Amino acid sequence: MCASQSGRLSGDDVFDLTRTAVVMADRAGLARGWTKGAERLLGYQVSEAVGKPLAELFAGVASGASRDSRWESRLAAAEGWSGLEAVRHKDGHRLDLEFRVLPLMVAEKHSIRLVLAAEMTQTPWSGASRSFLEGILGMSPIGVAMVNADLQYVWLNDALEEMGGTSREQRLGKRLGEIQPGLDVEGIESEMRKVLSTGTPSVGYEYLGNPESDPLREHAYSTSFFRLEDEAGQVLGICYMVLDVTESYRARQRMALLNRAAERIGNSLDVWQTAQELADAAVPDLADFVTVDLLDALLSGEEPSPDPVDAADLVTMRRAGQQSVREGCPEAVVAVGDAAAYPPSAPVVLSLVEGDSALFQTLDLADGAWAAEDPVRAAHLRELGFHSLMVVPLRARGAFLGAAAFARWQHTGPFQPDDLVLAEEFVTRAAISIDNARRYTREHNTALTLQHSLLPHDLPEQCAVEAAYRYLPADPLSGVGGDWFDVIPLSGARVALVVGDVVGHGVHAAATMGRLRAAVQALADLDLSPEEVLAHLDDMVNRVGHDTNADDGVIGATCLYAVYDPVGCRCTLARAGHPAPLLISPAGRGRLLELPTGPPLGLGGMPFESVELPLPEGSLLALYTNGLLLGKALDLDGGIARLRTALADARAPLEELCDTVIGGLPGGRPVDDVALLLARTRALAPAQLATWEVPADPSAVGQARRSAAGRLAEWSLEELAFSTELIVSELVTNAIRHASGPVSLRMIRARALICEVSDSSSTSPHLRHARTTDEGGRGLFLIARYAERWGTRYTSQGKIIWAEQPLRSVGGAVPVADTDALLDALDALDDTGDPTRATGTGTEGH
Structure with a gap:
């Protein structure tokens, strides 16, 4: 080492052992071994030193025969020796050395000693050096040991003796597996053999085990192995250093477990599944047995009470999930779905309600708080060998949701406070997911209720077409979209077929769809033409868009509106940005109908056009939304081809055709909502129709009544003769008196008996309340009394006033006095030809 200019040793010099x-x-x-440090200190080369007596190599300054015996006694000391002595360098100069002799193999006949020597004049830190060495070999928390080539212990320090729980005498001369069967002996010895064979040190080798010092708790160790060799390169054994890293290992494990739990908990919006995910994520890494109990109200999607929960209410908690390392979960005293009783007013229950977790590390104490609170469950767990329990409340957004219990029985040891913190993290994540799932369940039920109320439950009865439908939401979880369809009976035995698609998904789109569907039905009752219906819808969507909050999204929709008349077998269609319908002829040939493409609803400013075309009886008309065509590949042409192929058999049952179309969707799930409406056209036979031209003469009213009565007799509907004559008389009378141009009467026998009177006037009668002194004004009251429905629809030539009666009378019998008076009035009308004087009905105002 080198001294600084001030003569004092630097920190690096102090710990320089190259001269040792x-x-x-x-x-x-x-x-038997001589290091480079010994060469530099004493001057002897390895070849000169190996094999010579230490007494000669460390020749004292004061010569004497006793020096040999001194070294013999020093080397023979069982506990080793340390001391100071002056010796001669090879060149003869004096060296003041500090010696330390360490026994390495005290159990063998030819045991080896390790001799350390350092020059005191160059190491004023010798006291610190000695303390340093003693610390490493004696007081250091790092366990150090040496094993021979047979992996038998030859030396170990105090730390390893205390760490393993076995004494030095028990270890020396034995292998690891003989004294520590609870460790991974096979893996450790395999690692040591690899170091022995390769000479490459192994650093940071980790393993788990239960040492004899703590057999009930699993520990983690980090060990480094180094091969020992003599100067000749002969392998002597292994030196290894081991450190107990249980706490850091568990911290890493807890972090990894928490990350895995974050991936596994909350993957669904289902309360039951989320509770089971919590139990599955905690077993077996955190606990051997886990239960999750939730409030009954929570499982039904109800809102938890914001008020403080009374402990007595907890008896209604229900088991929502559980998991065990034992197959079949034998620890459970209740099954999933059953009530999980928590005794009211108990200390643990109260702590859960208040949000405090409980940790029990000794379940076998009969007078423990939890055991006294729930002795049946405590006794059951004790019988199964459980030794530790944690109970953690589930709370989210200030509301109490339930409780989760974690139990252990295996050798991993009792729960520690850090485990409780980890369990609370688990439960917090699960509680938020469960509360989200609960909120979703409530909103889901609300959305499904809304959708159920907005879409048709059953198609209405009508005689114009045979119809079938399918609705498939793109989101199977929410089940709510903006597509809709409708079949609306119209006057004159006609029917309106409607399919629409609102932009977006979810409750907002469904609500918009409901408003549009209601508007379409109201406009259909007005008997407007398809292009007029779409124009009114466009105005409505524009108004809704202006009134809607910007956060609710863009309002827009497409729609196809068609009216089919089974009398003339003709269909009038108009569309607003919607896909054109597919028509399959009775012979099975399919084609897309060429319709003017109107703008989507909500754009405004552009007119809509309709097209009228013949549809022979047995034609199949397919109306749909674009979700049916796009599929996963977004292939419009391919979607049309699939639909045409699925509907090739135009005479197949409609329900079967619907299943074929939906079953052919690529990927099994559409990328957008799908609405499909199939309508097979019917035609009314000529025998179901009767038409008369009525002269513009009041006397023609009686003939019109008689003609109607005669046709009713042919149709075997004589029970409707009286009411029908009354309706025909009123309608024809009004047309003759207030309209212009030719007047015609048409009767249709379909699902109902329909009477229609057409004229060239554009004015319409309206129902009004006549005064007692008025001679007229009561005719429409009579029509409303006997007709199930009545109204007016406009044509290009004028208007048609119509009235429908059910084929079975629903009006009840007419009072005898009224009947007699009406019959007398009708007879008088036949005689006088003046309808206003005869019946007192006449004008209703056009």
Whole structure:
């Protein structure tokens, strides 16, 4: 080492051991190993020193025969020797040395001694050096040991003796497996053999085990192995240093476990599954048995009470999840889904309600707080060998949700406070996920209720088409989208077929869809043409868009509206940015209908156009949303081809065709909501129709009544003769008196009996309340009394006033006095030809 200019040794110089002689000697006092440090200190080369007596190599300044015997006694001392002595360098100058002799193999006949020597004049830190060496070999927390080539112990320090729990005498001459069966003996010895064979040190080798010093608790160790050789290169054995890293290992394990738990807990929006994920994530790394109990109200999606929970309420908790390292979970006293009783007013229950976790490390104490609180469960766990228990409350957003219990019975040892902290982290993550799942369950139920109320439950009865449908949401969890469809019976035995698609998904899109569907139904009741219906819808969407909060998203929709008339077998269609329908002829040929492409609803400013085309009886019309065509590959042409192929058999049952279409979706799940409406057209037979041209003469009213009565007799509907004659009389009378141009009467026998009177006027009658002194104004009241529905629809030539009666009368019998008076009035009308004087009905105002 080098001294500084001030003559004082620097910190680096103090711990420079290059001038320390390290010599290995046998019990006879002969040198068996000689290091470079010994060469530099004493001047003897390895070849000169090995084999010579130490008494000669460390020749004293004062010569004498007793020097040989002194070294013999020093080397023979069982506890070793240390001291100071003046010796001669090879060249003859004096050296004041400090010696330390360490026994390495006290159990063997030819045991080896380690001799350390350092020059005192150059090492004023000799006291510190001695303290340093004694600390490493005696007081250091690092365990140090040496084993021979057969892996038998030849030396160990005090730290390793205390760490392993076996004395030095028990270890010397034995292998690790003979004294520490609870460690990974096979792995450790395999690592030592590898170091012996290769000479490459092994640093930081980690293993787990239960040492004799603490057999009930698993420890983690980090060990480094180095091969020992003499100067000739002969392998002497292994020196290894071991450090107990249990706490740091467990800290790393807890962090890794917490990361894994974050990945495993909360992967679904289901309360039951989240509770089971918590139990699964904690077993077996944290506990051997875990239970998760939740409040009954929570499992049904109800809102937890914000008020403080009474401990007595906890008897209604229910087991939501559990897991065990034992197959079949024999520790459980209740099954998942059963009530998990928690005794009211107990200390642990109260602590859970208040948010405090409980840790029990000695379950076998009969008078323990938890055992006294729940003796049945405590006795059951004691019988199964459990020795430690943690109970942690589940709380989220200030509300108490339930409790999770963690138990151990294996050799990992009792729970520690750090384990309780980890369990609380687990439970906190799970509680947030469970509360989110609960909130989702509530919102999910609300959304499903909304959707169920907005979409058609069953298609209405009508005679124009045979219809079937399918609705498939893109999101199977929420089940709510903005697509809709409708079949709306219209006057004259006609039917409206509607399919629409609102932008977006979720409750907001569903609510918008509900508003549009209600608007379409209201507009359909007005008997507006398809292009007029879309124009009114466009205005409505624009108003809704202006009234909607910007955070709710963009309002927009597409729609296809079609009206089919089974009398003339014609269909009128208009679309607002919606895919064109597919028409399959009765012969099975399919084609997309060429319709004018109107703008999507909500853009405004552009007109819509409709197209009227013939649809022979048996034609199949497929209306759908774009989710049916796009699929996973977003292939529009491929979607049309798939749909045409699925509907090739136009005469197959519609329900079967719907299943074929939905089953052919690529990937099994659409990228967007799917609404499909199939309609197979029907035609009314000529025998179900009757049409008469009525002259513009009041006397023609009676003939119209008689013609209607005659046709009712042909249809075997004589029970409707009276009400039908009354309705025909009123409608024809109003048309003759207030309208212009030709008047015609048409009767249709379909699902209902329909009477229609058409004229060229654009004015419409309205229902009004007549005064007792008025001679007229009561005709429409009579029509409303006997007709199930009535109304007006406009055509390009004028208007049609219609009234429907069920084929089975629902109006009840007419009072006898009224019947007689009406019959007399009708007879008078036949005689006078003046409808206003005869019936007192006449004008209703056009």
